[in-house]
Amino acid sequence: MAVAPARATEPTALPRDVPTAVTAVEVPPEVTAGVAVFDRQTGAFTEQLNPRMRFRSASVVKLLIALDHLWNRGPAYTLPTDDRTRFDTMLRASDDTSASYYWSQNGGSAIVDRMVSRLGLADTAGPPAGYPGVWGYTALSAADTVRIYRYLLDTAPAPVRTLVMSNLRQSTRCGTDGFDQRFGIPASFEQPWAVKQGWSGFGESGGCSNTAATVGSRSGTTASAAGEAAADVRADDVDLTQRALHTTGTVGTGDRSIVAVYTLQPTSTSFGAAYTNLNRLVRSLNVPGGVDPAGTWRGTWGTDVSVRADTTTSSTALTKLPSDVEVLIRCQKQGERVEVPPYTNDWWAYLPLYGGYLTNIYVQSPDNQLPGVPLC
Structure with missing residues (x-):
């Protein structure tokens, strides 16, 4: 007996559930x-x-x-x-x-x-x-x-x-x-x-x-x-x-x-x-089941800045950051001394979302060692 080919299941009636109320969504300016x-x-x-x-x-x-x-x-x-x-x-x-x-x-x-x-x-x-x-x-x-x-x-x-x-x-x-x-x-x-x-x-x-x-x-x-x-x-x-x-x-x-x-x-x-x-x-959203990653969000500067596998400029470049992006920093430690005139810094920030390190030179901060960020 011939069997009709299976087709994708048609969706059951799903409620629209679209209330008009706005809660705590924080929309940045001009967005x-x-x-x-x-x-x-x-x-x-x-x-x-x-x-x-x-x-x-x-x-x-x-x-x-x-x-x-x-x-x-x-x-x-x-x-x-x-x-x-x-x-x-x-x-x-x-x-x-x-x-x-x-x-x-x-x-x-x-x-x-x-x-x-x-x-x-x-x-x-x-x-x-x-x-x-x-x-x-x-x-x-x-x-x-x-x-x-x-x-x-x-x-x-x-x-x-x-x-x-x-x-x-x-x-x-x-x-x-x-x-x-x-x-x-x-x-x-x-x-x-x-x-x-x-x-x-x-x-x-x-x-x-x-x-x-x-x-x-x-x-x-x-x-x-x-x-x-x-x-x-x-x-x-x-x-x-x-x-x-x-x-x-x-x-x-x-x-x-x-x-x-x-x-x-x-x-x-x-x-x-x-x-x-x-x-x-x-x-800013209320997302049930969502777990915030640990760390501190900080701004960066520079173009095509590398995130590296370790705290040296010779270690593997894992990826490059989009210009001027804000990054999550979990901890920091000292490593190779890096010079980007007029700046010099031997502190490096660990970025958990990238699985690597960024020299603190490119992190927006008044100090070489980032205040409030723990040691790795």
């Missing part, structure tokens, strides 16, 4: 934000700010691209080896080439239309007219993003949930385009977390080299196809001009909280400054 935090244990939102406001998604739309690609592949939802590598790279390292491949192969904006219908999304829409290939111009809201994660965690077939969430739990520090992905959720909470980040409109260095990503590489991406390309245009009600930086995902044991934070920041904002603004906003 426009859309925020939603949903506690899966109580079934209620703990934070809401402009939850229905539509933002250009940047790479967050890769969640919809991934779910659409898996939709009718049951019952095991397996992918061929080469496709599995592409799929993993898209979600872990936010690879644009992989996303563009699926966008082209699976119908472009029709992907978004299908997922809107399947998940009952209220604010999501494909790229505006004139930009059909720019998947990163897909409109998403914080409320719809929570709904996407609730489908993944509560309704999606178990193999789909495992495949997608396992990749989000293995998000690489660096995207394949050289931008540091550890902003927002992963900077603000201890693991466990799972994230899909988004950034758009930043032309300068993002703090990493392309070789720093542990999965895949990015090549052949152009402004006409890239999800994270910038454009000085506006269409419909989605801002395509300001710089966009978004953090979405889950926080806590058992994926207790779903967090979606979208931001637009002025075009003059550096990546490091936008990164810092987003981190400060996320740290």
